[in-house]
Amino acid sequence: MLTTNPMTALERRVVAALALLYSFRMLGLFMALPLLALYAADMLGASPLMIGVALGAYGATQALLQIPLGWLSDKIGRKPVILGGLAMFVLGSVVAALADSVQMIALGRALQGAGAISGSVMALAADLTSEEQRTKAMAVIGISIGLSFALALICGPLLAAWGGLEAVFWMTAALALLGMAIVALGIPTAATRTHEDVGADRNMFRPVLADPALQRLNGSVFLLHFMLTASFLVVPAVIEGSMGVPRESHWQVYLPVLVLSLLGMYPLLRLSERGGRTGLALKVTVLMMPASLAVLFLGTNTLMLYVALCGFFTAVNYLEAALPSLVSKAVFAHGKGTALGVYATCQFLGAFVGGSMGGLVYGSVGLNGLLWLVFVAAGLWLLLIWKMAPRAESGAAVSVF
Template sequence: MSIQQKTTPTSERPVRLRLTALERKASMLLALLFASRMLGLFLLTPVFAVVAQTLVGGDDLAKVGLALGAYGLTQAVLQIPLGMASDKFGRRPVIVGGMLLFVAGGVVCALATSIEWVTVGRCIQGLGAVSAAISAWVADSTRPEVRTRAMAMVGGSIGISFAVSLVLSPLLVGQFGLSGLFWVISLLGFVCLLIAAFVVPNAPISRAPINQVPASAVLRHADLLRLNLGVFCLHFVLMSLFIVVPGSLARLGNFDSASLWQVYLPVILVSFLLMVPAVFYTETRKRHKQALELAVLLLVVVLALMPWVGTTLPGMIGMLILFFIAFNILEALQPSLVSRVAPAEYKGMALGFYNTTQSLGVFSGGLIGGLLLRSGHGSAILWLGSGLSLLWLLTALGFKDKY
């Protein structure tokens, strides 16, 4: 008994390894870089379906959806190639180059007077597909024992940046107009460029470059495929939902693009207050599989009921709160699970595929949502999202409960 009493405390200590000062600095700066970049991308989402009408051709909802999701297509194409380039040439130069393209695309959008030129600018923004390179830089900067925690910081920053965009976007549009919003997005990109170029500390590149591992290794991994399907569905649902929501809020509560924050702010605050205990319970009790399944089930139910419950303003607000509880849990949980699930020898490629399928979800959700809404099938967008989420739930049931 005395031996056990002496060894138990010491045996527990390795489990509670802390980030070193350098790891903490690198992780926080890279999470800030990721969040600032994603904020620049997300700022357009909450208001564009309404404010696009000020552009030539902005009354064509299919074109609006294409412009909203266009950056996802070019990101999907270049995510893995730029991840590989960062293995060969270094994380910093690839990310700096990507942010230059992001800024250039934002400037094109700011100067645009038609929906077509906004689409061109969004495509240029997407060419700066540096998510995989940032994730790889996080991996380079941290020990394996604490890497999941660092990856969770980056993953959580996506949900936070979208939450901030919901409130900030209507205020910026109300103050500066659509062109001013794009100038702010370009400024955010420039800030990211400065952080990447001068602030994030150097880290040795992992000597297991993603281009030395066959793609089939990732494509044969069942749980990684489940996570990839999940992030595709999540961002498809997000982008298609925000083709519908701004117009619905404008009709139900007579909100214009500048006053939508009055709905978005309480929605985000309440959803975060309800989401935090769920995330804390998941992490402390190691209930990742159960949290994944319950959050996806919540998406299925909310999207299926929204065409009926969301016909009044209080009903729509309630549905949005429930949606964002699920969204924020999944947005933080999934990247953490990727870092847990993927073997070390192809973690970089796994993150590349994950970010690629996320971008494809953004593109597909914007395009298909716009096409359906133009055809007068707004409810079909929500039911399609519910059906995709149900497919995701059925596949998630097979997820191994060992991570």
């Protein structure tokens, strides 16, 4: 039976602090997304490939280190690992802020990703909350990630309009320093514990990697972030060129588009949760992404470009919310922490490969080549999830595969 007991005052303070810490870090990573393709184009060493690498560089180091750093936090404690990761994030932000070439920005972004503290933050939240409140705590932290993405698309262009790309990276460094203060002064030290639902278990990797349902979800999040990162090589230029919006005013486009996209999620959520048609909702959103990008990249009518942006972000926001929920429901007993760790690794790898491959194709073949790359990714995605049943029993997420 589910508990109705509220969080204690300490649990509320800890969850709020960790959600704020997590959002600061993700805000810093996301703010470069709508900016790099525009502001780095005139820097030394600029090319579509290098800009794509700079966009996704954090994903490579994040994917490589997040699980090992989570294991390290089991041995030496959560706070030392989190503080060390934030210090690395500050270093990467400073390197990027002082950069005079795209290569140095890519190095700074890679250093930012090397401060891979996601697993350690989640583990600390689990250490400091009771088991009955853990799901609520993880949900609050998860919501902070979505809000960070939305804020980044608005705050990034505003900051860049005031002080250029370097101002964004200096702000990122300041946010990480503030996060270090929150960890040091606002969060108590807890005894390290083992949690089946948080943290990767070495013994669980083989069954997690072999599970067909989890394979589809891991592939889905990889392709989602592949397409998202690749598309941002072009989306800012479309807003500036085809839509005629100067780069310092791009936030005026992103703000209403994001609000409308959140409203657009409602029928998809209704279809998925109340209608029990999760597979159909996923297929619809997978199709929405390349269709929206085709209109956005090739269209000329301003109203249609706004509609395309709304469709694209509706799909992204729905998928970001739905996929981790499906992982949590589909995973077998004792494998949740490992499954979520592998899922996050696939997510970050998708960002790196999407930025790098997207930049390579865009630089070699042009806009049409990038669009075809997105179409191919969407086609592979549809093949991956095609066996999902058209209707699943309510509450039985495993049966959607």
